[in-house]
Amino acid sequence: MDKLIELFKDIYDENRTGSLIKAIAGNLRKKSNPCKKVTIRPILLQGKLLFQAEYHFEKKVTHDNFDSEEIIELCLRLMQEDFKQMNIQTVEEDIQVLASKPENPKIIRKKADRREAVNLEHNKEKKYIIPDNKPCPFLIKLGVMGEDGKVFQRHYAKFRQINRYLEIVEDVIGYLPERKEKPLKIIDFGCGKSYLTFALYHYLKLIKDREVEIIGLDLKEDVIDFCNETARQLGYAEMKFLRGDIADYTSDHADMVVTLHACDTATDYALINAVDWKSKVILSVPCCQHELFSQIKNELHQPMYKHGILKDRFTELLTDGLRGLKLEACGYDVSMIEFTSLEHTSKNIMIRAVKGEQTKKSLLMEKAEAEYKALKEYYKVQPTIDRLK
Ligand SMILES: C[S@@+](CC[C@H](N)C(=O)[O-])C[C@H]1O[C@@H](n2cnc3c(N)ncnc32)[C@H](O)[C@@H]1O
Known part of the structure; x- marks a missing residue:
């Protein structure tokens, strides 16, 4: 031995x-x-x-x-x-x-004569859009990494989430309008402390060199004050934060609408706004989908619904399924993808919707609308997303 x-x-x-x-x-x-x-x-x-x-x-x-x-x-x-x-x-x-x-x-x-060195980094450490060990001003400011660029161990999950989000943004950037005189207008509904909103600014403005106007909206005054002060200290001039309710927010347009973990029907109001403005891209991670819990009725499923937890999970999926179909009926190409969520590990589905080119109702849109109606009737529900015509 x-x-x-x-x-x-x-x-x-x-x-x-x-x-x-x-x-x-x-x-x-x-x-x-x-x-x-x-x-x-x-x-x-x-x-x-x-x-x-x-x-x-x-x-x-x-x-x-x-x-x-x-x-x-x-x-x-x-x-x-x-x-x-x-x-x-x-x-x-x-x-x-x-x-x-x-x-x-x-x-x-x-x-042996293998001249290739072992590429450990490639050999499984993930290449992040914002790398570890390199100082990044907004991550330092938000306390995710130290001045030396090293990500704090306790914030590694947040760091991964930010990078996962940017990978998703990287995939949709081609659907946004080309460079022109007008900056890209992006609204982040329910922005909270805005780690991901600052990441978006950093990526589009500082890495991709795009002109942007980014607005974060949230109900909470202290959160909005914190975000405006942070943006000021970072010198992120083309970003502002407003206090308000998503349902009452008005604007003339937005190229992209983001809504990450905005609770319950707040997500629907964000989606309704985005469709009204004909936004090219929508990224939405719904959470706390409670609306249909008290509405849903289905004889066949009843034995399953007697378990609150199953009814809850099922209505979550139904809510997002209906949202996806409604967006398709409005001319969006929709994919449901996995997002890393910090607070709700099971609630990590992102609705990624990209506006198609069609100007009038296509057969696909009509089919999605019919499927939406059938599903809604089958479960006897009346979701807020129904307001989308
Ligand atoms: C769980 S936090 C998510 C924050 C951030 N988007 C993220 O994913 O890290 C949800 C935020 O949505 C805000 N929010 C919920 N309903 C809202 C509404 N109707 N209008 C505006 N903001 C809302 C809350 O105040 C809270 O800050």
Whole structure:
């Protein structure tokens, strides 16, 4: 075993980062072993070198991350108990461990000529639009990262959410009007403390060099004061925050409407405004969809609805399904995509709607309207989104 300990210490040595490409343990000792193969790769997670073991079972693959000491222990255990062979690829060598007799393994080493360095970053640390370890003024101001650009551990989920949001924005940017004299007008309904609104400004104005006018609206005065003061200190001149109710807000137009976690029917009023203004893009993450809970009636489903939690989940989906159909009936291409939500981990569906080119009612719009009506009648509900004509 000493030979193996020495070998594993060598290949999993943190100072040799960049050498190991992968190690694969295979050739089972007992065919009945549920795990058929284990692949190990180095990864960088939040700047820390770890080793990821991928366990291949018959119908699933699972993963676990280990530091360098733990991975040595795991490999020794794998070779003693489960597998007879391990093939290790490093930049410099191919190493074969043959351990039919675990107490006396054979190690065969062959020089390799792989000049490619191991790309740990690519090898699983995600490339973010706003990177970690690089100072970004609005993230420093909002306390997500320090002056040195390092994201605080406790805010990593927020940091990921911001970047996920920007990836979604990156995907829709092509649907927004081309550069022209007028800046892009974007309204964020129910902006709250506006981490994501500031991220949008940073991305469009400072990364993409677009002229923008961004308005954040929220019911809460303290939140609006905080956001206006933060924008002033950051020098984000083309962004302002207003106090008000989404349902009463009036404007002549908006190229894009955003509404992230605005509660219950506040989402509907945001969508109604966006459609009235013929906004090109709508990004909406609904939450607290309570409206249909007290309305829904369906004999067949009744036995399911006696469980409040199921009725609640079902009406959430129905609410968003109806919103999606209504937007399609208004000429939008709609996709429901996954968004990372901090507060409501199960409530992480984003409605992404992009205005199609059609000027009059198309067959698809008529079909969506008919489906919307049928669904509404089937469940005997009258959602606020119905006001959209
Ligand atoms: C959960 S927070 C979300 C904040 C932010 N959009 C985000 O996703 O991080 C919801 C915000 O919507 C605001 N809001 C709810 N109903 C609203 C309405 N009818 N008009 C304006 N703002 C509203 C609340 O005051 C709150 O700040």
